[in-house]
Amino acid sequence: xxxxxKVERAKKxxxxxxxxxxxxxxxxxxxxxxxxxxxxxxxLALKMAKVFGVSVESIFQLETTD
Amino acid sequence: MERTKKxxxxxxxxxxxxxxxxxxPATLLLKYRVFGQPLSIIIAVIPIITFAIxxxxxxxxxxxxxxxxxxxxxEAVVIGFSLTAMLIMLLFLLSLCDISDFGWFGYxxxxxFCWIFYFVGWFISKKKYGx
Numbered sequence: 001x002x003x004x005x006k007v008e009r010a011k012k013x014x015x016x017x018x019x020x021x022x023x024x025x026x027x028x029x030x031x032x033x034x035x036x037x038x039x040x041x042x043x044l045a046l047k048m049a050k051v052f053g054v055s056v057e058s059i060f061q062l063e064t065t066d
Numbered sequence: 067m068e069r070t071k072k073x074x075x076x077x078x079x080x081x082x083x084x085x086x087x088x089x090x091p092a093t094l095l096l097k098y099r100v101f102g103q104p105l106s107i108i109i110a111v112i113p114i115i116t117f118a119i120x121x122x123x124x125x126x127x128x129x130x131x132x133x134x135x136x137x138x139x140x141e142a143v144v145i146g147f148s149l150t151a152m153l154i155m156l157l158f159l160l161s162l163c164d165i166s167d168f169g170w171f172g173y174x175x176x177x178x179f180c181w182i183f184y185f186v187g188w189f190i191s192k193k194k195y196g197x
Contacts, residue, residue, distance in 0.1 A: 025132035026132055026134070026197070029132045029133070029134035029135065032196050033134070035196060037194065037195050038133075038137065040133065044133060
């Protein structure tokens with residue numbers, strides 16, 4: 001699964017630390033999700049979409065291998 | 067909220083240290099038979115109580131961790147438990163072959179191996195998720 005978290009962060013000029021604070025997780029966890037090492041739960045994905053003001057589908061997309 | 071999470075995590079670390087601080091002296095006191103049997107039994111039970119408190123604090127800390135950290139802890143415990151179970155199974159099966167002279171695999175050593183396996187699992191899982 002690929003994601004556009006880094007792009008969305010850049011649009012808001014947020015660091016990983018800022019995003020972590022907004023959604024209530026650690027910076028390391030944001031990094032793990034952003035680099036695709038961890039697939040977040042629906043709740044966390046929805047929280048991210050909410051703070052970025054976009055839909056979940058626009059942040060997380062399935063790849064052909066998924 | 068963030069401070070509460072940190073306090074809960076800190077609590078579990080403090081109780082792990084308290085457990086260590088009661089287990090090691092208790093082992094030494096019991097090994098060298100410093101006290102009579104009734105007091106020795108009480109000394110033997112103390113580390114069990116502190117370990118139980120540590121586990122309760124650990125479960126509480128687990129419940130306030132974010133989902134990535136929960137996954138890391140879960141995998142660490144699964145790896146630690148599995149490796150310990152495999153070691154115990156191996157020792158048991160070897161003992162059935164009348165091979166039971168394992169100097170490094172007494173009860174005390176097995177407990178140490180259990181902790182080592184947990185930390186191996188923790189390290190592997192942390193590397194896997196990059197946290």
